[in-house]
Amino acid sequence: MARFTLPRDLYHGKGALETLKTxxxxxxxxxxxxxxxxxxxxxxxxxxxxxxxxxxxxxxEGIEPDPSVETVMKGAxxxxxxxxxxxxxxxxxxxxxxAKAMWIKYEYPDITFEDMCQVFGLPKLRKxxxxxxxxxxxxxxxxxxAFSIITxxxxxxxxxxxxxxxxxxxxxxxxxxxxxxxxxxxxxxxxDALTHAIEAYVSTAHxxxxxxxxxxxxxMIQKNLIESYRGDMEKRDMxxxxxxxxxxxxxxxxxxxxxxxxxxxxxxxxxYGAHIIHGAxxxxxxxxxxxxxxxxxxxxxxxxxIVDYMGLGGSNDDEKIERLIAYLRKMNxxxxxxxxxxxxxxxxxxxxxxxxPEKVFLERLPEIAKNxxxxxxxxxxxxxxxxxxxxxxxxxCYYDTEVxx
Ligand SMILES: NC(=O)c1ccc[n+]([C@@H]2O[C@H](COP(=O)([O-])OP(=O)(O)OC[C@H]3O[C@@H](n4cnc5c(N)ncnc54)[C@H](O)[C@@H]3O)[C@@H](O)[C@H]2O)c1
Ligand SMILES: [Zn+2]
Numbered sequence: 104m105a106r107f108t109l110p111r112d113l114y115h116g117k118g119a120l121e122t123l124k125t126x127x128x129x130x131x132x133x134x135x136x137x138x139x140x141x142x143x144x145x146x147x148x149x150x151x152x153x154x155x156x157x158x159x160x161x162x163x164e165g166i167e168p169d170p171s172v173e174t175v176m177k178g179a180x181x182x183x184x185x186x187x188x189x190x191x192x193x194x195x196x197x198x199x200x201x202a203k204a205m206w207i208k209y210e211y212p213d214i215t216f217e218d219m220c221q222v223f224g225l226p227k228l229r230k231x232x233x234x235x236x237x238x239x240x241x242x243x244x245x246x247x248x249a250f251s252i253i254t255x256x257x258x259x260x261x262x263x264x265x266x267x268x269x270x271x272x273x274x275x276x277x278x279x280x281x282x283x284x285x286x287x288x289x290x291x292x293x294x295d296a297l298t299h300a301i302e303a304y305v306s307t308a309h310x311x312x313x314x315x316x317x318x319x320x321x322x323m324i325q326k327n328l329i330e331s332y333r334g335d336m337e338k339r340d341m342x343x344x345x346x347x348x349x350x351x352x353x354x355x356x357x358x359x360x361x362x363x364x365x366x367x368x369x370x371x372x373x374x375y376g377a378h379i380i381h382g383a384x385x386x387x388x389x390x391x392x393x394x395x396x397x398x399x400x401x402x403x404x405x406x407x408x409i410v411d412y413m414g415l416g417g418s419n420d421d422e423k424i425e426r427l428i429a430y431l432r433k434m435n436x437x438x439x440x441x442x443x444x445x446x447x448x449x450x451x452x453x454x455x456x457x458x459x460p461e462k463v464f465l466e467r468l469p470e471i472a473k474n475x476x477x478x479x480x481x482x483x484x485x486x487x488x489x490x491x492x493x494x495x496x497x498x499x500c501y502y503d504t505e506v507x508x
Contacts, residue, residue, distance in 0.1 A: 109355075123149055132185055161181070189234075194238075206269070225268040234272050263478070289339070290438035298385035300321045323344070362478070402486060476490060
């Protein structure tokens with residue numbers, strides 16, 4: 104038996120934010136990030152809609168990108184004092200993910216972060232509050248997923264919390280919010296969405312319910328991402344739906360080792376002054392992982408199906424995979440994303456020598472590979488790598504060399 108879970112309600116299209124006016128409750132907390140929602144007026148609108156619905160509103164502001172365990176614990180304390188019956192999280196993946204984890208801690212004050220990270224092991228939520236997620240980036244689709252990614256900065260590791268309990272009750276997918284994204288954010292979040300859809304399609308947990316969502320999302324992203332990056336707002340709006348469809352697919356079909364590697368490299372070099380941004384990490388690793396996974400006959404066939412659906416040609420599966428890899432690399436070029444960690448500059452753009460020194464990368468490699476193998480996304484990857492293979496794969500991701508094993 105398998106389970107397929109999505110939010111109970113999804114409001115989409117321009118102006119969907121207004122649906123907050125119809126919410127019923129006494130107190131709502133709104134969780135936002137560093138200021139973009141305030142700056143562009145969406146926070147004020149959300150506050151006034153909820154007030155119009157008769158609710159007292161409190162705002163938790165300043166949730167940082169790649170939120171920490173400490174931010175989660177602090178936010179949960181604020182919720183404990185305010186006792187909201189609605190948690191409304193608005194912004195990119197970071198504030199929404201942090202709010203999901205705060206929600207768990209608010210409902211169960213004694214729970215530890217380690218307890219939360221037990222995959223599909225959460226107790227029942229919704230005893231105190233319901234959860235509404237409003238996405239402002241077109242990538243993570245956390246507004247519809249069963250995941251929350253929280254970073255333990257002491258360990259330099261991103262941990263996924265995974266359980267259908269944290270699938271939001273209501274998702275609002277209003278493209279107005281995505282129109283203010285700067286191009287770099289469009290590029291990174293868009294490649295994150297494409298990785299979600301491709302990993303979900305070849306995942307060992309894929310099913311008849313997730314496949315159509317994944318494959319349609321791939322096609323939509325192929326049609327819209329580059330033009331959205333160049334400023335076409337109609338395409339931007341379509342990307343907002345595409346990423347959400349990809350999220351519906353992967354929330355149920357799970358992901359693969361592109362994400363395991365992105366989670367374990369993202370914060371691993373933070374002491375050298377930067378993060379490897381989630382979407383950029385995925386964009387760099389995806390072509391390498393496709394080459395690795397394609398040694399598995401079932402994965403190879405499924406990548407071939409993706410290529411057929413994208414209309415990339417190729418007369419056999421080997422040729423199709425070559426075309427897919429070439430196509431993705433060209434997308435990275437058009438989106439100004441490097442092909443390997445070695446070329447990844449502190450500002451995420453391609454440079455001769457990036458912010459991660461070779462020596463440091465090689466020193467940390469065994470530990471990163473070990474952690475990547477333990478990541479919750481590894482289990483559903485179509486080919487299970489050994490420690491040695493994971494290290495080799497990560498090296499190919501660093502040096503941008505071909506994967507031939
Ligand atoms: N929960 C999941 O299912 C899931 C899936 C993939 C990734 N993630 C996690 O999500 C996080 C990344 O989220 P993200 O890529 O959405 O970015 P983000 O939330 O970290 O935001 C990045 C930056 O963009 C700004 N921003 C957000 N929306 C904007 C807008 N509309 N206009 C202008 N600026 C805007 C933010 O203020 C922030 O500075 C990572 O921690 C990643 O690991 C979660
Ligand atoms: Zn992702």
